[in-house]
Amino acid sequence: MRDFIAARLAGEPSFRGAVVTDSVAHGDARADSDVDMFLLFRPLDLAVVPGDFVWSPRLERYFGRSEQLPKDPDLLHVDAQRVDLDRLAAGEASELERHLLAGGLLVWERDGSCAEILERVSEYPARLRRERLIDLYYQVNYHLRPAKALAWYERGDGRLAHAHFAAGIDYFLKFMFAWHGAWLTWPNKRVQYLRARPDPVGGFEECLEQIMLVRDFGEAELNRRIGALTQYMEKMESLLQSAQILPPEAPLDFAYGQAHPEIGLRHSMEEWRRANAQRLRKNRAEPKPDK
Helix, strand or coil: CHHHHHHHHCCCCCEEEEEECHHHHHCCCCCCCCEEEEEEECCCCCCCCCCEEEECCCCCCCECCCCCCCCCCCCEEEEEEEEEHHHHHCCCCCHHHHHHHHCCEEEEECCCCCHHHHHHHHCCCHHHHHHHHHHHHHHHHHHHCHHHHHHHHHCCCHHHHHHHHHHHHHHHHHHHHHHCCCCCCCHHHHHHHHHCCCCCCCCHHHHHHHHHCCCCCCHHHHHHHHHHHHHHHHHHHHHHHHCCCCCCCCHHHHHHHHHCHHHCCCCCHHHHHHHHHHHHHHHHHCCCCCC
């Protein structure tokens, strides 16, 4: 890779840096794996290098992946995202870009112009982590309510009931990403990513196995899946309470208020009752205006 950069990119003034991502960066690439990477430019110039190409030091030109390739033991297949460094510097990056850059390796940069920008872009703010944990805690628990899921059987189709729960699994995976302070990767790679992270409360692997297994679309099978995820989320709830992210009382009411601020419930019902009682006492103590 460094040979390629030295031969084809280092001489281009607009080229500022290269970040290798995915399997090559994580050390689990196969012999035939592509090299996924970001090529950083200032300004962006798409004419410098293709986005997806095959290269070898013995080739005079780039080849596309669908073209007839010459026999060469040193063929390098690059799948690159060509990115404007100024866009990243302005904080304009997608969720996936942030995830890839957070786990990437900066293999080349010009004049130290990239590292600080990449660090800012890939940082996962504590405020965002807290907000997502509260919101996703509510979303998961909404889909764990048996009455909500079982109501689909009254509409005549168990597959819809299990689809309702499957939406809860999607929220659960996002919830776990928020716990780890990680930007979301592609949906098909989220389970793989989470399995490589530390299990905060124990039983994550067993929970995944139980909630992803679907033997039939009956009510008993749905209740089994709901029970497995509920058990894990109860442990996560205690962890969030100990971290003072959720309150000790009525955590779901609190999370509901955070998820739906437009309803005006940014508190638990007990908190609202206390505030309402205080308001009534204040109103009674104030002199009444003359009519």
